[in-house]
Amino acid sequence: MKKRIGLVGFGGMGKQHIKRIKDSQYTEIAAIFDTDSNKDYSTIAPQIKIVETLADLLKDPTIDIILIATPNETHKDISIQALQAGKHVISEKPVTLNTLELKEILAAAEKYDRKFTVHQNRRWDENYLITKKLLEEKKLGELLYVENRVQGSRGIPNDWRRNKEQGGGMLLDWGVHLIDRILFLFPNQKIISIHATLNYFLGHEVDDGFKIELTFDSLKKAYLEVGTTNFIELPEWYTVGSIGTAVIEDFELNGKYVTLTGELAKEAVPVETGAGLTKTMAPRNDDSIESFPLPSVKSNVVEFYDNFALAIAGKAETLIKKEELLRLTTIIDACFESARKNQTIQFEKGL
Ligand code: NAD
Numbered sequence: 014m015k016k017r018i019g020l021v022g023f024g025g026m027g028k029q030h031i032k033r034i035k036d037s038q039y040t041e042i043a044a045i046f047d048t049d050s051n052k053d054y055s056t057i058a059p060q061i062k063i064v065e066t067l068a069d070l071l072k073d074p075t076i077d078i079i080l081i082a083t084p085n086e087t088h089k090d091i092s093i094q095a096l097q098a099g100k101h102v103i104s105e106k107p108v109t110l111n112t113l114e115l116k117e118i119l120a121a122a123e124k125y126d127r128k129f130t131v132h133q134n135r136r137w138d139e140n141y142l143i144t145k146k147l148l149e150e151k152k153l154g155e156l157l158y159v160e161n162r163v164q165g166s167r168g169i170p171n172d173w174r175r176n177k178e179q180g181g182g183m184l185l186d187w188g189v190h191l192i193d194r195i196l197f198l199f200p201n202q203k204i205i206s207i208h209a210t211l212n213y214f215l216g217h218e219v220d221d222g223f224k225i226e227l228t229f230d231s232l233k234k235a236y237l238e239v240g241t242t243n244f245i246e247l248p249e250w251y252t253v254g255s256i257g258t259a260v261i262e263d264f265e266l267n268g269k270y271v272t273l274t275g276e277l278a279k280e281a282v283p284v285e286t287g288a289g290l291t292k293t294m295a296p297r298n299d300d301s302i303e304s305f306p307l308p309s310v311k312s313n314v315v316e317f318y319d320n321f322a323l324a325i326a327g328k329a330e331t332l333i334k335k336e337e338l339l340r341l342t343t344i345i346d347a348c349f350e351s352a353r354k355n356q357t358i359q360f361e362k363g364l
Pocket of ligand 1: 024027049106132173
């Protein structure tokens with residue numbers, strides 16, 4: 014039997030969950046609660062109940078999972094109430110506004126012996142998975158550094174995302190996704206330092222973009238960037254390995270990778286570039302490199318819901334784990350601290 018979900022929040026993301034869960038093998042939406050009583054539910058399937066209070070969802074014994082898709086500052090309280098009521102919980106990202114809040118939720122999950130996870134859905138993005146595949150298959154040699162960015166030109170949406178106390182801003186929005194998944198490109202490596210700068214170009218009380226540098230104990234690096242004032246976007250992914258480089262321009266997966274076929278440090282003839290002369294930067298026009306199309310990957314984010322249902326049934330491990338969430342919120346806390354102090358945050362024992 015499918016696990017029955019009570020959805021809290023019928024906004025942009027709530028509707029997306031409903032759409033995706035239609036394809037889920039092991040979960041279904043049973044009921045919805047939203048504080049806004051003027052919502053139009055006319056497109057919702059008749060078997061989905063609309064309830065008037067959160068308590069109505071929590072006391073419904075047929076509901077197994079509470080799925081939280083409300084503004085960021087509400088995730089903690091709704092999660093704890095749901096766990097206390099004996100429900101398993103999926104929270105939207107960012108799980109909480111800081112690590113202390115996450116620890117409160119995890120303590121409740123432990124106390125009431127319920128499962129808790131977070132919708133880190135962008136682990137299923139194809140452009141990320143292509144980068145991961147190239148690295149796992151060593152197509153670029155050893156990873157040296159990777160840049161991942163997302164840029165738009167529309168500013169921050171004019172809703173709760175502009176309010177600090179509601180957990181607005183781009184670090185808690187896209188930042189959470191970018192940090193979460195980049196860590197899997199550096200397996201078994203610890204972060205030794207974090208430097209973050211937040212941008213306030215648009216004059217809101219929250220950041221409208223950021224740049225983050227993560228340095229790992231291997232001295233390899235990840236550079237993460239989000240911008241909302243960019244009418245020309247830089248590549249989403251730019252990955253530099255010891256014998257190759259990959260670029261993925263956009264969500265349409267335009268891009269390529271180039272690898273060495275000849276010698277790495279082949280002696281180059283100095284060339285005139287601009288007003289100067291260089292050997293170091295001489296282009297490789299000697300057939301010592303080859304260019305390839307990006308590999309294709311298959312991905313289906315519906316796996317996220319099915320995995321959680323299987324985890325509840327004791328048949329799988331939750332894909333998004335609590336240790337990963339704690340590491341993620343600790344990094345985000347450090348990014349805020351780094352930006353506030355304009356300092357690099359060091360982790361002597363590694364994070
Ligand atoms: P939204 O403003 O479109 O919708 C939020 C809804 O929650 C609204 O309908 C509002 O009336 C309702 N609401 C507010 N407080 C409530 C409460 N206490 N109880 C019940 N309902 C309440 O926002 P959104 O874009 O849907 O974002 C919701 C959450 O989803 C946020 O945490 C956001 O970060 C996350 N999100 C995730 C992704 C993703 O890809 N994972 C994408 C977009 C948004």
